[in-house]
Amino acid sequence: MTADVNADVNTGADAGTDVSAGTGTGGAPTQAKGTGSGSDSRYALPDVTRLDAELVTFSTWGVGTPERQRAAVEAIAATWQRLPWPTPDLLSYTVYTATDGETLAHFAQWTNEAARAAYVSAGQQVPHAKEIDAAVPGIERSGVTPYRRYRSAFTPEADGVGAPVPGCVIAVSIEFDGPDEERLRRWVDGWFHGDEAELDDAFNGLLAAHFHVSTDGTRVLNYAEWVSEQAHIDALAGVHDTHTESPEESAEDDQWRSQLTFPGLKATGFKRYHLSWSGTPQR
Secondary structure, X not given: OOOOOOOOOOXXXXXXXXXXXXXXXXXXXXXXXXXXXXXXXXXXXXXXXXXXXXXXXXXXEEOOOHHHHXXXXXXXXXXXXXXXXXXXXXXXXXXXXXXXXXXXXXXXXXXXXXXXXXXXXXXOOHHHHHHHHHHOOOOEEOOOEEEEEEEEEEOHHHOOOOOOOOOEEEEEEEEEOOOOHHHHHHHXXXXXXXXXXXXXXOOOOEEEEEEEEEOOOOEEEEEEXXXXXXXXXXXXXXXXXXXXXXXOOOHHHHHHHHHHOOOOEEEEEEEEEEEEEEEEEOO
């Protein structure tokens, strides 16, 4: 199995139904220049909406324990700082630690699909993967999924000076029963009202939801930014109470039911992540 920049990771998700809002220990944002050819922006989340990133890849590693999570992040940071940045077409590479104590996630932004294919074909990922595997043997990897960002939406809380920095990223995975990119787009559109790009503030602590569709037409990834892990936990509890205890049906109930019973929808799930490390090419 060929290692990728995300190093052939295995995908997994906790059970969950909060697929619209993403219903991740982060530190204060800092930046530090590395000694390699890349910039080590250790607490800098990626700009998910950057227009020059036509392709993103998302993947996960199963490492088993919090101690191995930390060891893997340290190995990634050391390796990517020491070795040359593989290609300027890799615009950013970000690593996240899951709150389950077992998983790492990897989010990489690329200029385009052809550039990533050339990188993989040339084996540019191999030196990084070998060093990381030597430091942390036994990482479970099961594949890398390429996506294109389709739609993003923001809450009023995310706008303006003084807007909070996301403290937790919820990666929501939605799987369908076969390839159909138009179906994925219709499903995403079902969470929006027309062409609007603003979410309501019903979920306290939600900042943004970035919907991506996989290039093979089988998956949607919602990269949702929240102010904190606890905000997401509280929001899920509120959703459960609303949809199990309310005696009256609402338009929102109809929307949820329609989305979760959408034809061809096979599975949904999510994990919570905190930012651990990120790198970008030196400019």
